[in-house]
Amino acid sequence: MERTDRYWVRDTDLASDGMKRIAWAEQRMPVVGAIRRRFERERPLKGVRVAACLHVTKETAALVRTLVSGGAEVSLCASNPLSTQDDVAAALVEEGVSVYAYRGMSESEYYECIGRALSIRPEITVDDGADLTVTVHKLAHRVQSPELSHVLTGMGDVQLAPEDIRGGTEETTTGVTRLRALEREGRLLYPIIAVNDSPTKSLFDNPLGTGQSTIDAIMRSTGVLLAGKRFVVFGYGRVGSGIAARARGMGAEVIVVEVNPVRALMAAMEGYRVMGSKDAAKTGDIFVTATGNIGVIRREHMELMKDGAILANAGHYDVEVSLGDLRSLAESVEEISPSVERFRTKDGRNIYLLAKGRLVNLVAAEGHPSEVMDLSFSLQALSVELLARERERLPSRVLDVPPEVDRAVAELKLDSMGITIDEMTEEQLRYVNEWKLGTS
Numbered sequence: 001m002e003r004t005d006r007y008w009v010r011d012t013d014l015a016s017d018g019m020k021r022i023a024w025a026e027q028r029m030p031v032v033g034a035i036r037r038r039f040e041r042e043r044p045l046k047g048v049r050v051a052a053c054l055h056v057t058k059e060t061a062a063l064v065r066t067l068v069s070g071g072a073e074v075s076l077c078a079s080n081p082l083s084t085q086d087d088v089a090a091a092l093v094e095e096g097v098s099v100y101a102y103r104g105m106s107e108s109e110y111y112e113c114i115g116r117a118l119s120i121r122p123e124i125t126v127d128d129g130a131d132l133t134v135t136v137h138k139l140a141h142r143v144q145s146p147e148l149s150h151v152l153t154g155m156g157d158v159q160l161a162p163e164d165i166r167g168g169t170e171e172t173t174t175g176v177t178r179l180r181a182l183e184r185e186g187r188l189l190y191p192i193i194a195v196n197d198s199p200t201k202s203l204f205d206n207p208l209g210t211g212q213s214t215i216d217a218i219m220r221s222t223g224v225l226l227a228g229k230r231f232v233v234f235g236y237g238r239v240g241s242g243i244a245a246r247a248r249g250m251g252a253e254v255i256v257v258e259v260n261p262v263r264a265l266m267a268a269m270e271g272y273r274v275m276g277s278k279d280a281a282k283t284g285d286i287f288v289t290a291t292g293n294i295g296v297i298r299r300e301h302m303e304l305m306k307d308g309a310i311l312a313n314a315g316h317y318d319v320e321v322s323l324g325d326l327r328s329l330a331e332s333v334e335e336i337s338p339s340v341e342r343f344r345t346k347d348g349r350n351i352y353l354l355a356k357g358r359l360v361n362l363v364a365a366e367g368h369p370s371e372v373m374d375l376s377f378s379l380q381a382l383s384v385e386l387l388a389r390e391r392e393r394l395p396s397r398v399l400d401v402p403p404e405v406d407r408a409v410a411e412l413k414l415d416s417m418g419i420t421i422d423e424m425t426e427e428q429l430r431y432v433n434e435w436k437l438g439t440s
């Protein structure tokens with residue numbers, strides 16, 4: 001571990017490996033590249049302090065380098081203790097970014113790193129899961145919480161001034177859910193742009209990115225044949241529907257568990273078996289949670305599972321599979337490989353947990369493919385620009401990405417793929433804006 005005031009990373013000697021992988025990602029992120037070239041010319045973020053709490057991956061590096069090209073001063077901490085790519089963190093340090101992230105950090109180190117990222121006294125926060133933003137709010141509202149002592153250690157003598165924060169962005173569903181709860185209580189202190197909710201993000205990143213990378217993670221860590229397996233997906237939302245489609249594509253028999261009747265109906269009509277969680281527990285071979293909820297796979301399910309069942313989580317936090325229940329059922333736990341643990345139950349079965357119940361696609365694989373992060377991180381870069389450029393501070397609410405930004409990102413992506421689309425004729429434009437014309 002290497003620790004200075006400006007960075008905490010595993011090993012700065014990994015920087016050249018990291019730079020090669022960042023270049024690989026950037027080659028596949030043409031929209032972020034176009035934004036970066038414009039930022040280099042226009043410098044819209046000149047002098048703006050940005051604290052970012054993101055999975056430290058090669059794609060995140062492409063975003064950070066874009067913000068820096070726009071003139072921002074960036075501090076970066078990890079949004080998960082296990083998802084940091086240490087070579088990428090080292091490469092960013094070499095580029096002059098303050099990085100506080102390494103794979104395998106403890107919970108106290110995780111929060112201390114959030115404190116270090118905040119010590120830049122950010123004007124804009126960029127978050128994935130809302131740990132950074134919620135920390136700012138807990139400090140400002142003087143909410144007592146055990147992790148804050150670590151945050152304060154990380155901040156040292158620095159005092160935060162939330163009124164100086166022009167706004168923030170949020171990358172994922174769980175983060176937006178938390179921040180909407182803060183808004184409902186009337187305690188949100190600055191505007192948040194919900195990047196997650198914009199169509200160019202959630203129609204692509206959530207289903208396609210998580211779908212592919214979750215299957216990738218299961219295959220990398222277990223090598224099991226998916227064809228013929230009973231593959232249970234908990235939550236048929238934006239993420240779960242993508243995982244289900246990819247698992248079906250690999251020849252698995254996919255079973256969906258839902259609590260929302262509309263989503264359950266949709267899964268059934270898209271050809272999946274839909275059943276209650278206890279029936280699914282008896283039937284399944286592989287179980288993946290993607291709900292954003294807590295205690296989704298718990299003792300009552302684990303007791304019914306077959307010998308050899310494999311459990312993984314693709315939701316944001318490691319609360320979807322009840323780890324306490326799994327531990328209490330086990331007489332022994334053995335690490336089979338860095339991403340696979342075997343829990344031997346007292347009645348003699350083996351249940352395998354991947355990635356310690358944390359987001360499997362980032363811990364046991366490399367997260368979303370660069371092509372899809374090109375969309376999400378273009379939206380992030382443009383949302384940061386919007387927050388920096390607004391003369392009047394936006395209202396302290398959870399806000400949508402403006403539709404024109406969404407559209408611009410989609411157009412740039414299509415352009416990079418060599419795809420042209422039609423425009424409506426004058427007649428069609430008039431027709432779709434007309435109410436008098438009907439049956440003729």
Ligand SMILES: NC(=O)c1ccc[n+]([C@@H]2O[C@H](COP(=O)([O-])OP(=O)(O)OC[C@H]3O[C@@H](n4cnc5c(N)ncnc54)[C@H](O)[C@@H]3O)[C@@H](O)[C@H]2O)c1
Nearest residue numbers: 172173174235237238239258259260291292293314315316
């Ligand atoms: N792993 C990743 O890279 C990645 C990427 C994007 C989002 N996420 C995370 O994935 C989670 C899901 O995101 P989403 O965008 O699909 O959300 P979503 O709201 O679109 O879908 C969640 C679904 O889970 C269902 N659900 C809730 N509780 C349930 C329960 N107890 N049992 C069964 N189903 C239940 C809901 O009815 C809903 O249909 C969030 O935590 C999000 O932050 C992870």
